[in-house]
Amino acid sequence: MKFKSGLINKLAAQHKQLGVNASIKIADAIDASIERLGLSADISPINKLAAAIELGDFIIHKHIDESVLVVDGSTTIDTFVMNFFKSLSDDVVGTSDSIYKFDTTKGFNHTTAISSHVATALSKPLQDEAALSDTFTLLTDKSFLDGSSVSDSDVLAVGKYLANAASLVEELRYALSRGISDGSAATDKTALITEKHLDDITVFADDAVLLSQSYVNAFYFADDYTGTSRTG
Amino acid sequence: MGLTANFGSSTSTSDGEVAYGTLGTYKYVQGDTGPQMRFTFTDEDTGLLTDLTGAVVTLRLRPTGGSTVLTRELFVNSGAATNGEATVIWQEGDLDITPGTYEAEIEVILSSGLRVTLFDVVVLRIRADF
Numbered sequence: 001m002k003f004k005s006g007l008i009n010k011l012a013a014q015h016k017q018l019g020v021n022a023s024i025k026i027a028d029a030i031d032a033s034i035e036r037l038g039l040s041a042d043i044s045p046i047n048k049l050a051a052a053i054e055l056g057d058f059i060i061h062k063h064i065d066e067s068v069l070v071v072d073g074s075t076t077i078d079t080f081v082m083n084f085f086k087s088l089s090d091d092v093v094g095t096s097d098s099i100y101k102f103d104t105t106k107g108f109n110h111t112t113a114i115s116s117h118v119a120t121a122l123s124k125p126l127q128d129e130a131a132l133s134d135t136f137t138l139l140t141d142k143s144f145l146d147g148s149s150v151s152d153s154d155v156l157a158v159g160k161y162l163a164n165a166a167s168l169v170e171e172l173r174y175a176l177s178r179g180i181s182d183g184s185a186a187t188d189k190t191a192l193i194t195e196k197h198l199d200d201i202t203v204f205a206d207d208a209v210l211l212s213q214s215y216v217n218a219f220y221f222a223d224d225y226t227g228t229s230r231t232g
Numbered sequence: 233m234g235l236t237a238n239f240g241s242s243t244s245t246s247d248g249e250v251a252y253g254t255l256g257t258y259k260y261v262q263g264d265t266g267p268q269m270r271f272t273f274t275d276e277d278t279g280l281l282t283d284l285t286g287a288v289v290t291l292r293l294r295p296t297g298g299s300t301v302l303t304r305e306l307f308v309n310s311g312a313a314t315n316g317e318a319t320v321i322w323q324e325g326d327l328d329i330t331p332g333t334y335e336a337e338i339e340v341i342l343s344s345g346l347r348v349t350l351f352d353v354v355v356l357r358i359r360a361d362f
Contacts, residue, residue, distance in 0.1 A: 048276040049340060049348050053256050055267040058319050 254335075257355040263328040269320040269354070271306065271338060281316035284308045286343030289318040293336045293356065301334075302326055331360040 258269070271289070273282035289306035304326060306318035318340075336354040341347050 049282060049350055050274050050276040051255060051338065051350055052272045052274070053258075053354065054270045054272070055258065056270065057266060058268050058270045 253352040254355045255338075255350065255352045257357060259357045259359070260327050262331055262358055262361040263325075265322045265324055265326070268322065271318050271320075273316040273318070273340065281314065282340075283314045284316055284318060284340070284342075285310075285313040287313070287318075288341045290339045290341075291320055291336050291354075292339065293334050295330075296333050296335055296355075301329055306338075327356075327358060329358060331358045333357050 273284065274280060275282060287308060289308060291302075291304045291306060292300045293302040293304070294300045304320060304323070307321050308318045309315075334356040336356060337349060338354065339347065339349040
């Protein structure tokens with residue numbers, strides 16, 4: 001190669017001095033001569049290499065690839081490809097995470113549903129004194145909801161509490177009325193006995209006037225007639 | 233791609249070893265893993281980018297005048313091998329070496345099996361880490 005190049009340069013210089021541009025013919029002649037000598041005249045597409053150097057962080061994903069390689073043992077090429085898609089899919093994964101977060105929120109909603117059950121349970125304990133502690137628990141749950149149900153529970157609790165109080169008063173009134181009526185009955189019995197006793201006396205007095213049973217005057221029979229009398 | 237006459241411009245040293253030049257001098261701190269070094273290979277005659285498809289590019293590092301202490305294959309992106317680019321990706325511990333002046337030789341084995349080594353070397357100066 002160097003021989004051929006040097007020969008071309010020398011021949012070219014000579015023809016330049018002669019004012020003849022025959023470099024192409026000379027090159028062809030030399031190629032033909034080399035070929036006749038059995039030498040390879042093929043020219044490699046690669047001559048001497050030159051290199052330019054830059055400093056920087058050119059392959060950022062390379063380190064990430066290696067980390068992934070440690071984790072799953074995938075080959076370097078596969079890891080590199082996977083890492084490339086990972087960098088692209090990070091955003092997508094983020095979106096997916098957000099969706100999962102919504103699911104988490106739904107989970108809290110489920111919890112809220114449980115608290116609603118608690119609220120239902122609270123209404124019953126409100127009928128007795130246990131309702132106070134249940135109401136406190138309900139307030140805690142309602143801070144997660146909207147707080148409106150807190151006031152609702154209060155209204156419900158008050159209504160029931162008043163109803164219970166009313167029932168107690170009514171029971172007391174029934175007891176009092178009975179006491180009064182018993183007394184009245186005793187009075188009535190006493191009066192009834194008194195009147196019956198007077199009526200008996202009157203009947204006996206009327207029976208004494210049986211003189212009218214005779215259809216004649218009593219004075220008519222003067223001495224020898226004696227009327228028949230009865231005692232009833 | 234024509235033939236070129238290259239009679240060489242290198243000179244001989246006093247002890248007979250052929251002198252060679254440097255592609256550049258770069259400074260690192262002991263234990264560094266960056267920055268990376270990207271080589272862009274071209275044909276010295278034509279200036280065309282060297283197709284590194286199927287090529288293996290290797291860096292060999294040694295203290296100046298010493299023995300090789302590190303051999304590191306450069307990364308060639310298979311998807312852009314025609315760009316002639318190969319990158320030195322320093323691994324953990326590669327530069328965790330005794331501070332001093334080192335020289336790196338770059339060797340390219342093309343897919344045809346042709347071995348081409350850059351005549352000039354890359355000089356690395358390593359200083360001690362705190």
